[in-house]
Amino acid sequence: MAQDAAAISSVPHDKLANALRFLALDAVEKANSGHPGLPMGMADVATVLYSRFLKFDPSNPSWPDRDRFVLSAGHGSMLLYGLNYLTGYKALSLDDLKLFRQTGSRTPGHPEHDVEIGVETTTGPLGQGLATSVGMALAEAHLAVRFEGLVDHYTYVIASDGDLEEAVSHEAASLAGHLQLGKMIVFYDDNSISIDGPTSLAFSDDTPARFTAYGWHVQRIDGHNTAAIAAAIAAAQSDPRPSIICCKTIIGFGSPNRAGSHDAHSNPFGAEELAATRESLNWPYGPFEIPDDVLTAWRGFGARGATVRKGWEDTLKSVSAAKQAEFKAALEGKIPEAVTNALTALKQEAATSKPKLATRQCSGKVLETIFGLLPELIGGSADLTPSNNTKVKNFPEVATGSFGGRYVHYGVREFGMAAAMNGMALHGGMIPYGGAFMCFSDYARPAIRLASLMKQRVVFVFTHDSIGVGEDGPTHQPVEHLASLRAIPNLLTMRPADQIETAECWEIALSHQDRPTVMALSRQGVPALRDDFAANKSAKGAYILDKADGPEHVRIFGTGTELYLARDAAKMLKDKGINATVVSIPCYNLFAEQDAAYRKEILGDRDLLKVGVEAAVRFGWDSIIGQDGIFIGMTGFGDSGPAPDLYKHFNITAEAITDAVSSRLKK
Numbered sequence: 147m148a149q150d151a152a153a154i155s156s157v158p159h160d161k162l163a164n165a166l167r168f169l170a171l172d173a174v175e176k177a178n179s180g181h182p183g184l185p186m187g188m189a190d191v192a193t194v195l196y197s198r199f200l201k202f203d204p205s206n207p208s209w210p211d212r213d214r215f216v217l218s219a220g221h222g223s224m225l226l227y228g229l230n231y232l233t234g235y236k237a238l239s240l241d242d243l244k245l246f247r248q249t250g251s252r253t254p255g256h257p258e259h260d261v262e263i264g265v266e267t268t269t270g271p272l273g274q275g276l277a278t279s280v281g282m283a284l285a286e287a288h289l290a291v292r293f294e295g296l297v298d299h300y301t302y303v304i305a306s307d308g309d310l311e312e313a314v315s316h317e318a319a320s321l322a323g324h325l326q327l328g329k330m331i332v333f334y335d336d337n338s339i340s341i342d343g344p345t346s347l348a349f350s351d352d353t354p355a356r357f358t359a360y361g362w363h364v365q366r367i368d369g370h371n372t373a374a375i376a377a378a379i380a381a382a383q384s385d386p387r388p389s390i391i392c393c394k395t396i397i398g399f400g401s402p403n404r405a406g407s408h409d410a411h412s413n414p415f416g417a418e419e420l421a422a423t424r425e426s427l428n429w430p431y432g433p434f435e436i437p438d439d440v441l442t443a444w445r446g447f448g449a450r451g452a453t454v455r456k457g458w459e460d461t462l463k464s465v466s467a468a469k470q471a472e473f474k475a476a477l478e479g480k481i482p483e484a485v486t487n488a489l490t491a492l493k494q495e496a497a498t499s500k501p502k503l504a505t506r507q508c509s510g511k512v513l514e515t516i517f518g519l520l521p522e523l524i525g526g527s528a529d530l531t532p533s534n535n536t537k538v539k540n541f542p543e544v545a546t547g548s549f550g551g552r553y554v555h556y557g558v559r560e561f562g563m564a565a566a567m568n569g570m571a572l573h574g575g576m577i578p579y580g581g582a583f584m585c586f587s588d589y590a591r592p593a594i595r596l597a598s599l600m601k602q603r604v605v606f607v608f609t610h611d612s613i614g615v616g617e618d619g620p621t622h623q624p625v626e627h628l629a630s631l632r633a634i635p636n637l638l639t640m641r642p643a644d645q646i647e648t649a650e651c652w653e654i655a656l657s658h659q660d661r662p663t664v665m666a667l668s669r670q671g672v673p674a675l676r677d678d679f680a681a682n683k684s685a686k687g688a689y690i691l692d693k694a695d696g697p698e699h700v701r702i703f704g705t706g707t708e709l710y711l712a713r714d715a716a717k718m719l720k721d722k723g724i725n726a727t728v729v730s731i732p733c734y735n736l737f738a739e740q741d742a743a744y745r746k747e748i749l750g751d752r753d754l755l756k757v758g759v760e761a762a763v764r765f766g767w768d769s770i771i772g773q774d775g776i777f778i779g780m781t782g783f784g785d786s787g788p789a790p791d792l793y794k795h796f797n798i799t800a801e802a803i804t805d806a807v808s809s810r811l812k813k
């Protein structure tokens with residue numbers, strides 16, 4: 147709700163905004179690196195937003211119904227730190243600001259997800275903050291239906307030229323426009339400057355026309371005119387469309403020699419220019435010095451939120467005890483026992499029926515089993531719903547103006563989908579998963595990386611995970627993706643082999659609240675391999691599927707759709723008098739985290755011959771099979787043809803394993 151300008155503070159606006167400008171300048175100067183230009187240019191917009199509109203409570207930063215504020219142009223991080231220090235987030239002191247960009251500080255170079263100091267999401271990779279915000283706005287719209295009266299907030303974003311140049315801004319803005327996420331409000335820092343110089347070097351979009359075409363509400367204002375800023379925010383709030391306010395600003399505002407130039411974008415100003423800027427903005431205070439009246443005024447803006455938050459808490463108390471409990475449970479995001487029990491029943495059934503299924507179908511069955519029991523789950527696909535097996539029948543879909551559904555048609559927007567899912571997870575109250583072809587995980591990779599960095603529970607359902615794709619050919623056949631996804635820290639890349647493993651992997655994915663998961667799933671059917679289900683064997687990442695019958699001669703490691711080839715080969719080798727142990731590795735990452743004793747148990751003796759089987763490149767496998775190990779897999783791109791032919795063509799067969807082992811062992 148807007149506050150009247152005169153009523154908010156007796157301190158003039160310029161002084162309030164200059165506090166932000168000089169905190170940024172002083173911190174960048176002290177760190178000897180950073181980006182002062184954006185905080186100086188956007189200080190007026192930020193001051194109006196925080197002093198008159200933003201619903202937040204620094205004394206309770208994680209209050210669920212707070213407005214979300216995302217600085218998509220993360221290089222301007224000192225703007226965010228300045229705002230959150232001034233408004234009184236307890237976990238952010240002036241000393242933290244003085245430690246800007248220092249190792250281990252609370253104030254890293256680019257904002258890193260840290261709700262306690264008012265950082266809602268990690269930003270810095272341009273474009274992604276905007277795309278993540280779409281997910282936050284979608285989460286708000288969805289939860290506002292589920293928990294009417296308890297969720298009702300805006301999602302504000304500051305985006306820069308770079309944000310709008312990045313491709314993902316198109317996916318994000320197009321999706322937000324399609325869905326008409328009316329409570330999303332973007333401030334575009336239209337300063338016509340980026341690193342190389344004026345944006346005219348590379349950017350001549352008609353941005354207002356572009357967003358109008360997406361179905362957004364578009365305004366153009368002078369970003370240094372406080373009345374215009376306030377009026378634009380009020381208009382944006384009341385318009386049912388997502389809003390972009392194009393704010394014409396001057397980068398480095400107030401600096402005599404750098405304002406309006408790319409020289410203001412980054413780097414410290416130096417003593418001389420800093421002094422000249424103090425002079426020109428009439429700021430006669432020392433470094434990091436905020437006069438009492440200014441700090442008091444800013445703290446006042448922060449304190450106001452507590453009253454609003456208390457009012458919200460009263461509302462929460464006024465709803466039924468059952469609804470309160472449901473709301474709390476949704477935010478906690480724990481997996482109810484009913485889900486675990488249902489998964490056990492599914493595994494039990496699979497242990498007897500031993501279905502021959504593609505693992506994408508196995509995943510579909512898992513979702514059918516748990517979807518109704520876990521209302522926080524929200525599914526979706528980047529236009530591959532029938533292929534990804536991500537949609538559970540008889541649940542409503544999210545649609546324009548109808549946000550209570552449980553399934554999102556993201557359109558062919560892998561990156562936008564992944565970033566939006568991050569936003570939903572960050573918002574809280576939702577567990578998002580979304581499907582795509584695994585080969586196009588590359589399109590989503592920057593958001594998968596951020597999910598991993600931010601420790602968010604997002605499940606990326608990537609089907610068609612190998613040459614098993616078949617006729618679509620090498621453009622659609624992942625070969626390097628498993629290796630490259632396994633390389634992302636904190637990400638669980640899972641490649642289950644059958645129904646039981648797929649259920650186990652989903653169980654693991656859901657139980658890790660602080661990690662994202664990639665489910666690599668097959669197009670083609672494979673036989674069931676497991677008939678035991680009491681313990682979740684996938685939880686340690688790898689386990690012995692079949693012990694060698696007699697003294698062990700070789701150990702064969704397989705994943706996903708190649709695991710049955712390992713088992714078949716072991717049987718064929720037995721006929722030749724060679725005893726093989728078969729190991730399944732549904733999750734390389736979890737296995738790598740096990741203690742040395744377990745790893746040794748699974749990897750076997752150093753001198754034992756080892757074989758890896760995976761329809762992908764060898765990269766990474768040497769840590770399992772050693773340099774002398776035999777690898778049965780891909781050495782380059784795939785080919786177009788029926789999947790069974792391709793497996794033969796690329797020599798990924800039980801016979802190939804058997805031949806390679808027997809010739810090595812000369813038997």
Ligand SMILES: Cc1ncc(C[n+]2csc(CCOP(=O)(O)OP(=O)(O)O)c2C)c(N)n1
Nearest residue numbers: 184270271272306307308309339340341411
């Ligand atoms: C994906 C990505 N590419 C490159 C960068 C490096 N970078 C940081 S800011 C910036 C562009 C600066 O222009 P603008 O976005 O207009 O910000 P301003 O200079 O106006 O603050 C670039 C290329 C980045 N942060 N993210």
Ligand SMILES: [Mg+2]
Nearest residue numbers: 307337339340
């Ligand atoms: Mg710019």
